[in-house]
Amino acid sequence: xxxKIYIPRDAAAVxxxxxxVAKAVAETIAARGLDATIIRNGSRGMHWLEPLVEVETxxxxxxxxxxxxxxxxxxxDAGLLDGGDHALCLGKTEEIxxxxxxxxxxxxxxxxxxxxxxxxxxxxxxxxxxxxPSPWRRRRSSRR
Amino acid sequence: MNIHQPRxxxxxxxxxxxxxxxxxxxxxxxxxxELQEExxxxxxxxxxxxxxxxxxxxxxxxxxxxxYHDFREHPAGRHVLKLCRAEACQSMGGDQLAERxxxxxxxxxxxxxxxxxxxxxxxxxxxLCSCAPSAMLDGEVHARVDAADLEALVQEARR
Numbered sequence: 001x002x003x004k005i006y007i008p009r010d011a012a013a014v015x016x017x018x019x020x021v022a023k024a025v026a027e028t029i030a031a032r033g034l035d036a037t038i039i040r041n042g043s044r045g046m047h048w049l050e051p052l053v054e055v056e057t058x059x060x061x062x063x064x065x066x067x068x069x070x071x072x073x074x075x076x077d078a079g080l081l082d083g084g085d086h087a088l089c090l091g092k093t094e095e096i097x098x099x100x101x102x103x104x105x106x107x108x109x110x111x112x113x114x115x116x117x118x119x120x121x122x123x124x125x126x127x128x129x130x131x132x133p134s135p136w137r138r139r140r141s142s143r144r
Numbered sequence: 145m146n147i148h149q150p151r152x153x154x155x156x157x158x159x160x161x162x163x164x165x166x167x168x169x170x171x172x173x174x175x176x177x178e179l180q181e182e183x184x185x186x187x188x189x190x191x192x193x194x195x196x197x198x199x200x201x202x203x204x205x206x207x208x209x210x211x212y213h214d215f216r217e218h219p220a221g222r223h224v225l226k227l228c229r230a231e232a233c234q235s236m237g238g239d240q241l242a243e244r245x246x247x248x249x250x251x252x253x254x255x256x257x258x259x260x261x262x263x264x265x266x267x268x269x270x271x272l273c274s275c276a277p278s279a280m281l282d283g284e285v286h287a288r289v290d291a292a293d294l295e296a297l298v299q300e301a302r303r
Contacts, residue, residue, distance in 0.1 A: 015272050015287035047274040 002035050003081045006054040006061070008111065009040040018051040020069040025053070028072050036081055044111040046098055054093055057083040063093040157182060158190040162197045172198060172208055176215055185216035221256040221263040223301040225249075226280040230269030233277040241277050241294055242266070248298045262301045 007013075007022045022038055029036045043050060049065035053075070062083035064075060071088060078086040090096055104110075151157070161178045165171045175194060179186050186209055195202045209215045227233075227242050242253075249257055249264055256263040272278035275287035281297050289297070 011285055012272055012275055012287060015278060015285035016275060050275070 002037050004039055004056040005036055005080075006039050006041045006056075006111070008043045008050065008052060010043040012047045013043050013050040013052070016047075016050045016066065017068060021051045021053065021067050021072065024069040024072040028076055032076065034076070034081060042110045044093070044099060045107070046096065049090065053080075055080055055083055059083070059092065061093045063090040063096065064088045065090060151183065154183070154187050154189045155193055158193045159197070162194055166197060172200070172205065176209055176212075180215055183219075185219045188217070221260050223261060223282050224263045224265060225297060225301055226265045226267040226270075228268070228270045228272070228276070228278045229266040230273075232273035233269070236276040238277040241279075241289060241291075244291060244294055245298065248295065262298070
């Protein structure tokens with residue numbers, strides 16, 4: 001089965017070399033004849049780890065970062081496509097404390113797929129923007 | 145040496161662009177953007193044409209154009225290197241980076257190297273505060289720029 005590799009293309013990731021990483025990954029998987037495809041997603045907001053490369057595995061997504069173009073060869077050697085261990089491996093993305101400790105509502109879909117694909121965000125649109133009204137909103141409505 | 149030849153068709157081209165965009169709500173900024181795209185700067189000769197066509201005073205058009213520092217009154221070099229000079233970048237070594245860039249290029253901010261290769265500009269801000277200091281070379285953003293990165297950028301721009 002074709003393995004999905006996620007490489008963000010938001011401004012911060014791009015400013016930190018995501019384009020070069022994506023190019024290196026594309027060239028290396030083509031040269032090695034690997035069955036993988038690159039998906040350019042949004043950032044999860046962990047800019048200190050960008051470019052954050054993720055790989056879809058049976059156990060969920062595994063993250064690597066910050067990845068530079070020159071790391072791509074050694075990442076694939078280490079079994080990137082199976083979530084293999086490497087000095088840059090951060091384990092399962094969802095288990096990274098920064099993400100794990102958050103409750104994400106509107107931004108839940110931000111990095112899960114392609115930002116401009118409407119089906120990515122449509123099921124999320126039904127979510128409340130804010131679970132409890134902000135104090136500012138409460139004050140405003142009580143004044144009326 | 146200036147690589148941009150003054151164009152003979154400035155008034156004509158301006159009129160065509162204004163005609164195309166004047167139907168928009170708030171057409172002045174889109175027109176200025178389009179002119180800068182077309183000429184690489186906004187020539188002085190454009191302003192009276194815009195003022196006349198939009199029924200604005202020349203002062204108003206000039207005021208809007210000069211308010212936004214992205215609009216140039218003169219052509220830039222072949223490459224434009226912008227360094228973010230806002231708070232986050234300053235706190236992450238932006239001052240030293242700016243001094244280094246000036247030294248490497250032999251110019252100050254708002255100046256162009258004598259060979260017409262690079263224009264150096266400050267910018268407030270690129271919005272990459274979380275990965276400061278940042279820079280932009282010809283529209284491409286670069287973050288966590290250190291001395292070596294800056295030298296690579298300058299070298300790329302010099303080419």
